[in-house]
Amino acid sequence: MKFSLSTIFLVALAAESTVASSWFGKAAYNKWHETELERWLSDHNVPYPSPADRKDLENLVKNNWQSKIATPYNDWDSAQLQSYVKSKGVDVKKGTESNKKGLVSQVQGLWHESADTATNSYNSVKDWIFDGWTDSQLKAFLDKHDIPAPQPRKRDSLLQAARSNFESIAKKTKQTALYPGDWLYESWSESDLKEFLDERGVPVPQPSTRDKLIASVRRNSRLSAINAKDTAASASASAKAAKESLSDALLDSWSDSKIKEWADSNGIKVPQGSKRNELIALARKHRDTLTGDKIASSASSAFGAATSNAQNQYAKATDDASLKGEDAFNQAVGTWSDSRLKAFLDARGVPVPQGGKKDELVKQVRLNKHKATSGYSAWTFDTWTTENLKKWLSTQNNKAASKAGATRDDLLKQAQDSYASASKSGGSNYASVTSYLASATDSAKDSTFDTWSDSELKSYLDSYGVPNYQGSTSNELKAMARRNANYFRYGSSTPQGTLFARLQGGAQWVFDQLKIGVSSGRQSAGYEGEKASDAAKEGVTTATHRAGEAAQKVGDKAKEEL
Secondary structure (H helix, E strand, O other): OOOOHHHHHHHHHHHHHHHHHHHOOOOHHHHOOHHHHHHHHHHOOOOOOOOOOHHHHHHHHHHHHHHHHHOHHHHOOHHHHHHHHHHOOOOOOOOOOOOHHHHHHHHHHHOOOOHHHHHHHHHOOHHHHOOOOOHHHHHHHHHHOOOOOOOOOOHHHHHHHHHHOHHHHHHHOOOOOOOOOHHHHOOOOHHHHHHHHHHOOOOOOOOOOHHHHHHHHHHHHHHHHHHHHHHHHHHHHHHHHHHHHHHHHHHHHOOHHHHHHHHHHOOOOOOOOOOHHHHHHHHHHOHHHOOOHHHHHHHHHHHOOOOOOOOOHHHHHHHHHHHHHHHHHHHHHOOOOHHHHHHHHHOOOOOOOOOOOHHHHHHHHHHOOOOOOOOOOHHHHHHOOHHHHHHHHHHOOOHHHHOOOOOHHHHHHHHHHHHHHHHHHOHHHHHHHHHHHHHHHHHHHHOOOOOOOHHHHHHHHHHHOOOOOOOOOHHHHHHHHHHHHHHHHHOOOOOOOOHHHHHHHHHHHHHHHHHHHHHHHHHHHHHHHHHHHHHHHHHHHHHOHHHHHHHHHHHHHHHHHO
16 A cells, blocks of 8 residues: 555654644643743753744643653652652662662653653642642632632541632632632641642742742642652552551450450440350451450541641641751750750741740741741852852862861851852842852752761761761761751751651551550450450551561651751
């Protein structure tokens, strides 16, 4: 069969159209307003000409869609790549910890979402854009737009109300809704935005502005929703398996009279003449009331709304766990020097109490622990290596860069003084300074402390007023330095304090709650109950092995940080 050139061209054109439709979710962005195209490009750091016609903007989105949406991990830093690998319960391959190419390859092997699924999700942004919001944020959004909050105010009903009113709110406020703008986050504070990113291990843009924070939240919302659901499903399955394994073992240890006593105390009618297997079947049918299982059930359901401080048993219990990180932060800043406390506040644009005593400074720091940093400051150089400081000073024609025998402390002081001078004078000099910092800051902090000497680490810790003890190893000094540097940079949430860790930790909480029931069984069943409890523990260990192993790894890292 012969084909004319025009026929071949038409077939090729049709194929290209089909591929575009498949890969780009029927080209959702074809319907976007020009401002939405510009917003997407800006969110994903894709330069675009201004002014530009709509077709040029659309082509730019199309050309970058694959790398930014279908395979976004190519733009992640090493910490995000490692976090994703660990979230899948997999060890980071030895030797690839700082090798981005190797980490990308490992993430690619674990990536399960197809390009079609990723792109088709943009046909209905409202289906996922609210998933990471807390209950209070959803309610504030509805209140702001005069939408009656559903009663009772359960998370599912709040989500449904936000989604169903999404387009009408956008229309009423004359805003776009296909790729929504900053209007969607008007009820969020900068602290809310920063906390969202911190919880998910997403680097907070530096310097931080409200627009940049919103752009980062919007860009990461869909992936964070997917990751939360995946982790929630895994944790819920583990919780269910643990619950069933433990309650089965507990029931097997109980005598017939004990089962009848339990049924009577829970208002469950037991048919006369019931045999043992019938009694156990009846108890299993009503297992939600068994030995604290109501609490476990509420924990399982809470995994689906892990970002919300839902008012249930699970939230109350996890408050203790999540507050451990904040407690560690509170304890750490309580030991900081006055200069460090003032610098923390200054970096966030918080007025420093004049002549304030240390207790007052500590109080202000704790009150502003989630507030985003307001931009660069003299403290930006705080964690730079000697080499990075020399490079910076060379650009400022500072003689200290080539001075023989200059210590890191000497170089740091010169860098801070140079920055302060440029900041005070303003103009083109200050613009060139901030331009350099923007390009240098990320690379400067990638290997923070790795090449520092023990004396440099000790001097750095001294600036916090943190005591370091005789005999501390280099690794211990580095861990202390990183911990305090993270607290200074991120507040109470560090990149390691991710939502994943809290979700996986929930599986252990469920097990702990179920152990309460075991103690009840032990008291009534004696030795047999003791054996059943041991068997139950073994069953729980097997059932939660996958989630527990991952949680342990996260826990080990957390211990190092804390």
